[in-house]
Amino acid sequence: MSLEALFQPLTIGSLEIPNRVVMAPLTRARADDRHVPTPLQGEYYAQRADAGLIISEATAVDPLGMGWYRAPGIWSDEMTTAWKGITNRVHEAGGRIYCQLWHMGRLVLPDYIGGQQPIGPSPIAGEGETMAPPPEDYTGGFLPMKPYVVPREMVQADIDQLVAAYGRGASNAQAAGFDGVEIHGANGYIIDQFLQSKTNRRQDGYGGSIDNRVRLLREVIEAVIAKVDPGRVGLRVSPTSERKGMGDADPGALTEAIGRIAQQYGLAYIHLIEPIASGFMEKPVYPVMDRLRAVFSGTIIQNGSFDGPAAGDAISQRKADAISFGRPYIANPDLVARIRHGLPLADANFDYAYIGEEKGYTDYPTVAPAT
Numbered sequence: 001m002s003l004e005a006l007f008q009p010l011t012i013g014s015l016e017i018p019n020r021v022v023m024a025p026l027t028r029a030r031a032d033d034r035h036v037p038t039p040l041q042g043e044y045y046a047q048r049a050d051a052g053l054i055i056s057e058a059t060a061v062d063p064l065g066m067g068w069y070r071a072p073g074i075w076s077d078e079m080t081t082a083w084k085g086i087t088n089r090v091h092e093a094g095g096r097i098y099c100q101l102w103h104m105g106r107l108v109l110p111d112y113i114g115g116q117q118p119i120g121p122s123p124i125a126g127e128g129e130t131m132a133p134p135p136e137d138y139t140g141g142f143l144p145m146k147p148y149v150v151p152r153e154m155v156q157a158d159i160d161q162l163v164a165a166y167g168r169g170a171s172n173a174q175a176a177g178f179d180g181v182e183i184h185g186a187n188g189y190i191i192d193q194f195l196q197s198k199t200n201r202r203q204d205g206y207g208g209s210i211d212n213r214v215r216l217l218r219e220v221i222e223a224v225i226a227k228v229d230p231g232r233v234g235l236r237v238s239p240t241s242e243r244k245g246m247g248d249a250d251p252g253a254l255t256e257a258i259g260r261i262a263q264q265y266g267l268a269y270i271h272l273i274e275p276i277a278s279g280f281m282e283k284p285v286y287p288v289m290d291r292l293r294a295v296f297s298g299t300i301i302q303n304g305s306f307d308g309p310a311a312g313d314a315i316s317q318r319k320a321d322a323i324s325f326g327r328p329y330i331a332n333p334d335l336v337a338r339i340r341h342g343l344p345l346a347d348a349n350f351d352y353a354y355i356g357e358e359k360g361y362t363d364y365p366t367v368a369p370a371t
């Protein structure tokens with residue numbers, strides 16, 4: 001019975017969605033090598049248009065925040081025009097798509113930004129390594145891995161430029177025909193780097209207390225809602241995540257502070273990734289959900305390790321209003337119909353998750369009857 005909860009319509013801010021299956025943002029690296037989106041991405045998203053809502057892959061608002069080979073940006077007119085072709089495809093297929101606005105901060109390798117040192121709240125390197133740009137003789141396949149570097153501690157002018165870049169990204173997303181935007185405050189990228197105590201050791205008004213650590217988020221939200229109606233703005237956060245060297249002394253209190261800000265500015269939704277403390281979990285868990293629900297009356301989209309029945313249960317039990325699915329969307333373009341009809345899900349080939357062209361991207365078949 002509870003599966004039916006997933007197929008009830010929902011109003012998120014000022015957007016009506018026909019079901020509560022959300023496509024989670026998935027970086028798939030099919031833009032061109034100048035970070036301009038391609039028509040192939042339009043094909044991919046249109047195939048998935050029966051999701052209640054698609055959140056685009058992380059999309060950089062500024063060249064300094066872009067450290068991923070062939071991930072898309074939205075800082076230029078050329079990129080904005082290219083995105084317009086993609087949102088048109090989704091709308092023609094009957095779908096809705098938000099743009100996830102992204103800046104990687106300390107996780108950008110200097111190789112991507114002309115040898116410059118990346119920026120971050122404090123001079124502390126991310127833990128682990130990431131894909132470097134391809135070598136000159138690159139002919140395809142896996143990219144070389146390199147460790148993260150110590151970032152340059154941002155001064156006020158860097159912060160002002162960052163906030164302005166989010167404003168420009170939001171306005172470009174609107175011009176590109178996105179139905180709304182999602183501020184990427186999760187997964188160890190720049191906003192998260194300011195939010196969490198382990199990565200923010202600043203002595204100024206942006207560091208120290210939780211009130212100070214949420215200040216950048218507050219400024220970014222203000223810049224974004226100056227361009228896009230708050231009823232069409234969401235925020236993604238992962239306050240319990242410890243991946244890439246993240247960590248917070250009190251994730252529950254941080255979550256509550258984030259929720260209060262979202263409430264104050266009337267944001268449409270919070271997209272909460274709870275379970276991923278140090279990797280993918282086997283099933284959903286809810287360490288901070290109740291703290292958020294107590295202070296935020298907008299929509300809560302939960303993410304992480306859900307299947308259809310677990311998603312239906314979570315909505316029925318008011319643990320979430322909608323559920324986003326990440327990995328299942330790679331190999332199941334018709335995920336909504338498959339869940340509805342109880343059909344088995346196809347497994348993704350992760351060799352092509354972050355690299356390639358059509359193969360492992362747009363060539364997964366649809367098997368479910370149309371709903």
Ligand SMILES: Cc1cc2nc3c(=O)[nH]c(=O)nc-3n(C[C@H](O)[C@H](O)[C@H](O)COP(=O)(O)O)c2cc1C
Nearest residue numbers: 024025026027057058303304305306325326327353
């Ligand atoms: C290939 C891949 C790419 C991802 N790219 C993004 C991204 O661009 N932005 C983001 O916020 N999360 C990204 N994630 C995280 C997913 O949105 C999601 O949080 C994660 O997969 C857990 O959900 P799931 O258990 O349904 O897969 C990515 C995950 C995968 C597997």
